[in-house]
Amino acid sequence: MSFFSFMSQNIRWLLGGFLLTFFSSFGQTFFISLSGGAIRQEYDLSNGEFGLTYMLATLGSALTLPFLGKIVDHISVSKTVLLTIPALAAATLVMGLSKSVVVLVIVLYFLRLFGQGMMTHISLTAMGKWYCLQRGRAVSIAVVGHQAGEAFLPIVYSFALVMFTWRETWTMSSLFLMLIALPAIYFLMKVEQLPSDSVDGETNTLARKNWTRKEVLADRYFWALLIAVLAPAFIGTTLFFHQDHLIDLRGWDKLEFAYSFSVMAISTFVFALIAGHLVDRFSAVSLLPSFLLPLGAACFAMGTIEDISGSYISMGLLGISYGLSSTLFGALWPEIYGTKYLGAIRSIIIAMMVFGTAIGPGITGYLIDLNVAYPAQIHVMGLYCLAASVVMLFVSRKIKARLQADS
Secondary structure, three states, X not given: OOHHHHHHHOHHHHHHHHHHXXXXXXXXXXXXXXXXXXXXXXXXXXXXXXXXXXXXXXXXXXXXXXXXXXXXXXXXXXXXXXXXXXHHHHHHHHHHHOOOXXXXXXXXXXXXXXXXXXXXXXXXXXXXXXXXXXXXXXXXXXXXXXXXXXHHHHHHHHHXXXXXXXXXXXXXXXXXXXXXXXHHHHHHHOOOOOOOOOEOOEOOOOOOOOOOHHHHHOOHHHHHHHHHHHHHHHHHHHXXXXXXXXXXHHOOOHHHHHHHHHHHHHHHHHHHHHHXXXXXXXXXXXXXXXXXXXXXXXHHHHHXXXXXXXHHHHHHHHHHHHHHHHHHHHHHHHHHHOOOOHHHHHXXXXXXXXXXXXXXXXXXXXXXXXXXXXXXXXXXXXXXXXXXXXXXXXXXHHHHHHHHHHO
16 A cells, blocks of 8 residues: 555544654643743752652653553543543643742642653554554554654744743643643544554554563563663653753854754654555564664764754654654564553563653752753763663564564
8 A cells, every 4th residue: 555545544543643652742841841941940949950840740751651541451442532632632721820839840740740741652552552563553553743843843832932931821822732632632532543454454563463461571682671761761861851961062053953853853754654664564573673773873973062053853764763763663562562551561671761750850950050061961871772772673673583583
């Protein structure tokens, strides 16, 4: 089936998945960090203190997600949307009204849980369950909602600040979620899609066994995979969260730096679609050794190049890795562990990724307060990507051998 035929036949579900990831932006680090400087000033927080506050809230959401996330195995996508979007809208509203650090922590917890956590989880779990032979394509289309948000919202936010305060932008975000996101996504997802690209009762998933969450947690290769899987969340969140510090360190113009997000978004969009084709042709497991290499290069560029061009180069490379990883992570788990318990399994994985996004800003913020050079920290992240890629060469071969033995 051609790409355009696939799109035309599945447009409502693919658009629903796209909008879920797009509107998850209100709980994503890149959007929250747009108000980072104002929040730190308003609450009189240092980089380290704000990082610790963010870490505590995000850790709380990571601990909650495995319990909340498994509901997608038991109720329809449309019903989960009716629960999730109003909760996210309430959090954005309170963010605009909060005056207390305690309330700030609670608000950040709900933003992370229902925005980054549940909105993304619902979208990718649905794509993983509903599509088989075209799973890579479906996931790649859904995940580019993240990139659309990263490209569009920072620029909108920058212009909105000309007319409104940062608190008013958060209040308006809640209206946007309730009046546009909720009815649109509910309408698109209220009719469930059934897997339609199976062959003789067998699907494209390489796993012939549907693993339970308990079995997955006992699998040594699962824990090995996390060495690489958690890297984009940790590194990307850290770079976005401390962008104000990096901008001040380099002397960059904030609006020009915001434009570099568009470069990343375009790069991610292109490579997410490329990755969808590669996954459907070669399998997600085959991409494991290579997807972190552009991320490592992005870290070296960001940590080394002091001119504003460094932001565009690093963001472009970051986008390549993000495009590959976003599609890869949507297809990898059903490919290895099956689809029956995918919601429960993915909730654990997303919780761990959220955990990675929590400790990144906290650790690096603490090191910044200790006067540890931020560019040096970014270089270490790049070295980690190279080491993890070497490990994935071994892990991918072992998983392929096991899948072939089980088939």
